[in-house]
Amino acid sequence: MHKKTRIVILGASFGGLTAAHELRRILPPGKREITVVARDDHFVFIPSLPWVAMGQRTMEQISFPIAPSLKSRGIEFVIGEATRIDPQSQKVHVGESVLDYDFLVIATGHRSANEAVPGLGPFDGPGHSLMSPRETEEARTAWSTFLEDPGPVVVGCAAGASCIGPAYEFAFEIDHALKKRKMRHRVPITFVTPEPFLAHFGVGGMGRARQFLEGEFEHRDINYHTSAAVSKITASSVELEDGKTFESHFSLIIPPLAGVGAVSNSPGLANPKGFVSVDEGYCHREFDNVYAVGVAVAYPPVDETPVPVNFPKTGHMTVQMAKSAAHNIAADVQGGERVTRPPFVHCIMDMGNTAARMQADPVRPPRNYVRMSVGRRWLWAKKAYEPYFLWKMKAGRTWLP
Ligand SMILES: Cc1cc2nc3c(=O)[nH]c(=O)nc-3n(C[C@H](O)[C@H](O)[C@H](O)COP(=O)(O)OP(=O)(O)OC[C@H]3O[C@@H](n4cnc5c(N)ncnc54)[C@H](O)[C@@H]3O)c2cc1C
Known part of the structure; x- marks a missing residue:
């Protein structure tokens, strides 16, 4: 293996940035070389998009440029679209260039089907x-x-x-x-x-x-x-x-939703919808140096319904997955226990004049708890969370409230 472990992360949103910063934090600088590849040069706080549609926010207010934030923390950033992944030869094709990896994290989100x-x-x-x-x-x-x-x-x-x-x-x-x-x-x-x-x-x-x-x-x-x-x-x-x-x-x-082309077009990597099937530590079931987190992950529906409804992967869950995947890559590199905690969900639903906060652990039933609370205070909490999360992502902090 290369002297430094080469970790390539595809995607620079909730999943990709969290995985990059968590790996930077856990693995010593001499041991790792982290490269993030993303199609978009800005991080956008997607949960605020409904407010943009309503004219309550501008895109500038809910985004920041990724390059300065990653580069100042020693993480390489490539702006470009990955077109193909070759898990056998451990290569990712991005435009004309090819990146070699020891570990790959797929955090490419979705394609709207x-x-x-x-x-x-x-x-x-x-x-x-x-x-x-x-x-x-x-x-x-x-x-x-x-x-x-x-x-x-x-x-x-x-x-x-x-x-x-x-x-x-x-x-x-x-x-x-x-x-x-x-x-x-x-x-x-x-x-x-x-x-x-x-x-x-x-x-x-x-x-x-x-x-x-x-x-x-x-x-x-x-x-x-x-x-x-x-x-x-x-x-x-x-x-x-x-x-x-x-x-x-x-x-x-x-x-x-479906998986993005780079994943669905790479033979052996994804299911027919283009999502990546992983174990409970977010490791690919066939390639043990490939991880996937966030919307890119394949999860079966929780139940059979008359009209199909699929399992959601929220930003909050994506951050948990990315932290676990980073921890497990670090365990692969330098030894240690793997983590396999099933994701839990905390979300606040804006209802215009009020908001509802819902929590469930784990997300999939049966659960240890489900809680719900409604009130204007959750609307304020949701509004406050947006700049807080943007600051946190920009500063490379990965803790979860
Ligand atoms: C309108 C809306 C509201 C939401 N509200 C909430 C909420 O209130 N709370 C909550 O927890 N979650 C919410 N979510 C869900 C949340 O936004 C997603 O769970 C989260 O964005 C998933 O993060 P991700 O990193 O998996 O993928 P994404 O955020 O989709 O990011 C994908 C990344 O991959 C990159 N990429 C894609 N293809 C390629 C390629 N071929 N090559 C290189 N890079 C590529 C993109 O540039 C991007 O950086 C909401 C989603 C939507 C759409």
Whole structure:
């Protein structure tokens, strides 16, 4: 093996940056050479994208340039798109160059599988999305145009979606924003979801969240349809497989996700959807020097539902996975115990005028605990967490609250 252990990390978001800083912290400088590769030169705090769509934040407020933060801490940063991984020869292809590694961490997140439903947008169809900064900026423009000539709105998730929380947030946020503008009476809101019941979230439910969200939707006059399979989106409607059609002047349907091309095109690395199957220490099941964390990981659904709903991988869970993977790589390099703790979830759902905090440990049932609390204080906590997390990532701190 090379004198220093060469660790290549693909992705520089929740997973990639956490893994890089954790490895820098655990392994002595003389022992490691860490290279982060990412398509994007900025870290974006994705959980704030719904606020960008609503015009409450700009992209500049929720992002920072990655290069200075990594370089000042002795971590190489390559801006470029990995196109292929060759786990047998331990190489990653990035544009014209090839990087050799001793250990690889895959933290490349997702590709929106918009091909799943005709019309899922924005760049493939008339629908809107929050799944990336570029799509969110499009949604912001479309939302402000919509406000000039409002009408019915449909919000929700397509069959097979896993990132379900942001759809609820967006429904609550537009309800609140429209009320503030005294326009809510002109905008019927319909929520469509593949979940068998509200607040299933792809994790089988979260305690009393179901009753709470049913009550809130009823209280706020948000019509909802569960076990809904969206089959087509047009500029003026959202159609379901069972024949129901909802008029919409603005629709935002979260797509199902797939792995990115670099991973799905590399034979032997991923499942047919392009996600990487790992053991409980986030190590690839076949290649023991390849790790995967975050949205790139393959997790089976928690239960069988009439319409498919997939297991979510939140930013908070991604940070836990990246810390465990870094710890286990360090154990491979210099010996020590491996960690295999199943992820737990802490999240705050913005509801416009208030927020709900939900916690479950572990994420997959059966659980040791599920907690839920609602109040304006959680809205303030969510707002405060954004600059705190940005500072923490920039400064290379990896602890978790
Ligand atoms: C609208 C929205 C709201 C959310 N809200 C919350 C929330 O409130 N709380 C929470 O915990 N989670 C939330 N999440 C989930 C959270 O954002 C994700 O779990 C998290 O971003 C996953 O991090 P990741 O590192 O796995 O991937 P990503 O954040 O998707 O990052 C992928 C990285 O890989 C890079 N990359 C991709 N392909 C390549 C390639 N071929 N070559 C090189 N680099 C590549 C990208 O440039 C990027 O740096 C939300 C998600 C969305 C979409």
